Amino acid sequence: MKRISALAVLLAFATVTLGACAEMSPRTGQGAAVGGGLGAVAGALIDKNNRWRGAVIGGVIGAVAGGTLTEISSRAAREAAQTGRPVSYESTDGFQRVEAEPIASADPRCKRVRERIYQEGRLMREQVREICE
Numbered sequence: 001m002k003r004i005s006a007l008a009v010l011l012a013f014a015t016v017t018l019g020a021c022a023e024m025s026p027r028t029g030q031g032a033a034v035g036g037g038l039g040a041v042a043g044a045l046i047d048k049n050n051r052w053r054g055a056v057i058g059g060v061i062g063a064v065a066g067g068t069l070t071e072i073s074s075r076a077a078r079e080a081a082q083t084g085r086p087v088s089y090e091s092t093d094g095f096q097r098v099e100a101e102p103i104a105s106a107d108p109r110c111k112r113v114r115e116r117i118y119q120e121g122r123l124m125r126e127q128v129r130e131i132c133e
Helices: 002-022 026-046 051-083
Strands: 087-090 096-103 110-119 122-132
Touching (some): 051 087, 051 096, 051 110, 051 122
Antiparallel strands (some): 087 096, 096 110
């Protein structure tokens, strides 16, 4: 009985989560999926007493973190390209921050943006993205 209840809760949560991802950009959904998968694996490895519980909790936390980072990253890059000014976004908990600044581009139809991603104040990744209209 416990197993059926847990499965029902997990399926309901997955349905709600996937429905929420449908409202976001495709990249945000991908970021949430990758974060959820990595979080589930990490949670299962960490919680040695109940691997399912660890996987579910890790998956939820990973999906939220991955989706949030991807969304603020895309938003910052688009806004920096459109306005021609540096942009910075931070997650509500302050854990993740994205800085985007426009840089010179040879193609007049596309704008280049340097993006820096920080977690807990440490630079995790730096990349250059092209935003084309």
